[in-house]
Amino acid sequence: VTLSPRQSAPVVIVGSGFAATAMALRLAEAGIDVDIFEKGPAYPHPATPLYADLVERSWRDPGYEAAPDLASLTADGVYRLPLNEERAITTGGCGTHWAGIALRMRPSDFRTRTDFGFGVDWPVQYEELEPYYGTAEQMVGVAGTDADNPYAPRRSTPYPLPQFELGAADLIMAERLRSAGVVLHTTPQARTRHAFDGRPACQNFGVCHVCPIGARYAPNHHLDPLVAAGSCTLHTDTSVRRIITDARGQATGLLVQHADEAEPREVPARWVVIAAGALESARLLLLSTGGSWPEGLGNRTGHLGSGLCFHHCWRNNFSFREDVFAGRFGGFTGQSHQFLDPPERGRHGGIKVEFGIRANAGSVRTWGSWDVVEPQIVSRRRSWPIVLCGESTSSPSRRVTLSHRADRFGDPFAHVHYELLDFDLETFAFAREVHDRFASGVGAEPTELPDDPHRFGSGAHHMGGCAMSRSAEDGVADAFGRVHGCTNVYIAGSSLFPGSSGAVNPTLTLVALAFRSAEHLVAAFHDEG
């Protein structure tokens, strides 16, 4: 390997998604420049070209994501969906594709061991994180209200934007559910209910993953100005192959390689932030062996890669005799947090219930005369998909290791092993109870949640693998994301989670944690002079 040192910013960040952007923002405010290394290509913001490709051509350009021989993985175990396609290896990361749901975890989610006897208590509690949740909500521009949600956690700052009201169809369902003792309320989400922070008001295009006006937040909204201002240098198409450490086990820089270059180069750094998503962050640390880290950076106690969690999202489609015309909004309006903290939590996990955005029903699979086609099409306006998002918990049986397959540079991909636990099977049983209560409450045609707990999606919520812990014996990083035993490497993102984020979407929590870590890094930076 030929190394050619170069001048770089004092802080280098691996990855360019939510956590990386939050860190870069806070560091830039403190006058600290950063270099960001992103394995994927540049991504347009707003995503107008992708919008045109989708809406006019029904096509998705693969050139906006890293090539398969740079970003892939292998997997075994019970997870059936193509895991690699849940990631977005591109500038802005998963933030370019996310649904925009921006929820706070509940205080009890941070102390499940103490309160319910399962999982691991987080080394940071809700009250400590609460101010950072407010900062995160400002960054992504959350539209919401707690006025209709009796299950929302305490907050010290208002939502930056008013809520997206329940839709006409939601209101009918909410009324029916009220009679069944179920609360359907609005959904906090990172969409512009009105113009905000340079983003225009949402116009309900309904194809939010390629929002042509930037109404749904993407990290690129902040990254692009940071780059333009010169406080951030973005290196796209550049894989970080190793974190280089000295004899004391401290990081001295990165070994990086551009997709089109024949040789890697060394980038010196005083501080390193790993914010590459749960799977890639664990992979990079596992690859970074040497010196005092023979099993991978941060892996003195064998926890690196362990404790991977997905959410377990079970779906069904409610059908109605009458027209409900669901799917008239691109985001999410009605959902229920009533079952996040159920009485028997501990035996099983909590459930978040949401009505899906888009009905799968209504697609034409069988062509023919109108009497063949019409029933397929009409089903769209008489159906509503329901998603039951189940809490999970960390387990050594779910982990990231290194694969037998390698990328174009010869570095092993991540390998994911995932199993369901007895806890998850109990959560599935609870999900079926909740499902039936909703089906009955909304007056859907008789239906059952498919009796197969393994038929779940992760929601693209990949958590854990580099868990934070109070003690170096119990995890990879401390409560600020700093790697135990390596004071100048921070981890940011959902890889830090010691368990799942309850049953709520992880994004807002990982952004809040990133702001907290950034503050810690800024203080350490200034302490060091």
Place this chain on the structure above:
Amino acid sequence: MGSMSRRQALTVIGGGIAVTGIGSAVVLRGRWQEPALRPLPPGSLRPLALDTLLALPDALVDHEVDRDRYREFFRFRAEELPGYRALYEEFTDAVESRSADLHADSFAVTTRAQRRQTLMELGLTPEPMQAARGRANLGRALSYDRFIVREVLGFLSATDAWILAGYGRIPGQPRSLAYYRDPNSAAGP
């Protein structure tokens, strides 16, 4: 940015042997082989080919649709993505030949029912043709199904199907926030 997507890439089967240049699906040693496009250069379509393709969507659902919507859909594939132009032209020749035999007229000017009959005579089936795997003499029908009929139905399901289902607007348009809140807006303007 004009490279082929992962799903359009040629499938690797048979213990790592890359099967190239196969335009239709085959069943090889009991394993299902996805049809693949030949990596032929993109280019402009003959007017006849565009007319033939534009006559497809409304025939498939037996209902009027916005034909103009499909013009860019077909043009883009033919002119930007490898393999589509050749497949479209080949499909046109096959369809026109069969339509002339059956109805003594060009595909585009026959009735919707006649057009569906022509497609059936080409070996196409109303259901996705994966269900037909193992059937003998599938010829080119599998490729026509996978890369023409199913892609048209996918696009139609994301666009015209909303209108046909009674929604006034389709995703992709700026529908306004009033649209989803107004109980009377579903049927649209």
